[in-house]
Amino acid sequence: MPAAPELVCPAGSLPALKTAIDHGADCVYLGFKDATNARNFSGLNFDEKSLHEGVAYAHRHGRKVLLALNTYPQTDNWPSWTRAVDRAAEAGMDAIILADPGLMAYARRTHPTLRLHLSVQGSATTHEAINFYHEHFGISRAVLPRVLSLAQVAQVIAQTPVEIEVFGFGGLCVMVEGRCALSAYATGESPNCQGACSPGKHVRWEQTPKGMETRLNGVLIDRFEAHERAGYPTLCKGRFEVNGASYYAIEEPTSLNTLELLPELARVGVKAIKIEGRQRSPAYVAQVTQVWRAALDQLARNPEGFRVDARWMSELNKVSEGQSHTLGAYHRPWK
């Protein structure tokens, strides 16, 4: 049985980073306060001061800090992205998570000892794609898009020297990782280029006699009755009228939760489990990290006797978007 996977937790702020470490994260990933990362929301993320304090805190506890640099620079803003690579190297971060091949080439050339991870935004789902990034840019780890079944994850791992990280918990996209144009279609701004899906300045919530309405750039994307659970204001999770019926025409709001697959993921050789949610608060980070730490510790102690504790599930369900959780693509009979 390979070693239990590392736990990689999100941090949108210094308190979230400290909370993740205090509750047992092995690695924390974070972004800068600009469009170089895919959670570019007002007030979120790290400046120079919080970054240095965060890296020092993590290293003091023997944990790692990764930088999400997972958006695509354009010709007119290229220097901001290379500057971000340099800042990560100067701050002593343990790895950077990249999607853009040009930026990988820059990082490899300029900071040969800096560890590179391939972001989920790179959308590499085959061992050929991953090995290509490995041969040309020396990536050490790849984060798999949430589109592969467990059997496919195992096949990829068997055919690559690159460490594989998978998503374990958090909000789900409609499985076109790194290629979604819905936000750009409605607002002109996309997660890939501006670093945010449905940026706040385009979002309006309003209480109306019919319920709470969500609008994205003026377009009505959902209306919630008084006791319905609300979701994030993204087009993919809106309810639309199609042929006279209104429903979740693209995707039901739901969260990924793979706790019960943990022994399988470890057995096939997954190196790290990623928790989604840099936009969430320290309270979420504490709740989720705690549960996953307990699960991973139980797995390490007793791989054969691993049991999902009902309390873990109820803790995780409490903080999830949507009414339900799913095993996503990991568990599906068709391929």
Next chain:
Amino acid sequence: MPLPAFTLPPLFARIGPHLPQLPPTLALVGGLNLALDRILPRDHLDALTGKKLMLRVLDAGMSLRFTLGERGFRPLLDTGRPDLCISATTRDYLALALREEDPDTLFFNRRLVMEGDTDLGLLVKNTLDAVDWSALRLPLPGLAPR
């Protein structure tokens, strides 16, 4: 120990709106001003300057209106439509302040409502999340040994 679930008795919501809103608003802005520049970096909040902000405490029937000016937060007497309005119950505000609840979780559960300029709302939420309370242990300026 986690904060128990509670709402104030309905009486509060009924009489709250008829009570002067200024004293609780003064207490709120006083607290915010104590934090401003010490643990709440002013430059991060620049976008709030001159904006009409409103916190509604649903079960207390209170609507606290305030703004950020050159010299800090101050109450607003203006009753026009606020630029940002956040609504929740007393218990949930407390739980947020204690970092026991995640604002997005409360939002999914419809216990936290944000209306108006969402970007300002995200700024407020994320800036409060980024407050490192451990820094509050530094001495207050007025109490510093001379």
